[in-house]
Amino acid sequence: MGHGACDPEHDTAYALRLPLIGVEFEWADHHQFRFHGYVEPGLDPTDRHNTFHVPLPGYDPTTHPKAETCNGKKNCKWGDGKKHVIVPEGFYVPPFNPELYKLVAGKRVVILMGKAPSKKDEDD
Numbered sequence: 001m002g003h004g005a006c007d008p009e010h011d012t013a014y015a016l017r018l019p020l021i022g023v024e025f026e027w028a029d030h031h032q033f034r035f036h037g038y039v040e041p042g043l044d045p046t047d048r049h050n051t052f053h054v055p056l057p058g059y060d061p062t063t064h065p066k067a068e069t070c071n072g073k074k075n076c077k078w079g080d081g082k083k084h085v086i087v088p089e090g091f092y093v094p095p096f097n098p099e100l101y102k103l104v105a106g107k108r109v110v111i112l113m114g115k116a117p118s119k120k121d122e123d124d
Contacts, residue, residue, distance in 0.1 A: 004084030005062050007092045010070075010077045014093050017053040019043065020109060032114035041106035045098040052101045055094040061087045 006012055023037035043050045061067065066088040072081045 004082060005087055005092075006070075006084060008086055008089055010086075014053075016055060017051050017093050018109065019051040030114075032112060035111040035113075037109055037111070039101075039104045039107050039109060043101065043105070045101050050096060050101075053093040053096060054100060054104075056097065056100070059094050061091040061094075064088055064091050067091075 019040035020037035021040050023035055026034040026036060028034075039052075043052060062085040064087065068086045068088075070076050070084055070086050072083055
């Protein structure tokens with residue numbers, strides 16, 4: 001989650017949790033890494049404690065009415081002086097969405113990590 005968002009213990013807040021199986025490394029190039037895997041198809045969609053937490057468009061817990069701003073100084077374990085949002089307990093990952101899970105269970109997922117390609121990289 002961007003902009004230094006954290007949970008109440010000042011641990012980094014997550015944008016999603018996606019249970020994958022069969023994850024394979026494909027390649028690394030220009031500080032980018034590509035993996036693929038499959039969304040675990042065997043989760044019980046009625047179990048509220050499963051590990052599938054994927055946001056729908058517009059999900060932003062930093063705008064939650066109980067979100068607070070930390071000044072980054074006193075009692076902040078980051079102590080860098082930068083303000084950041086503390087997401088309320090229970091909102092630092094999106095809620096489980098059984099309908100979305102049913103749509104993507106068993107589907108292939110491609111994960112691309114690393115720096116965004118520059119205009120020069122695109123021209124090469």
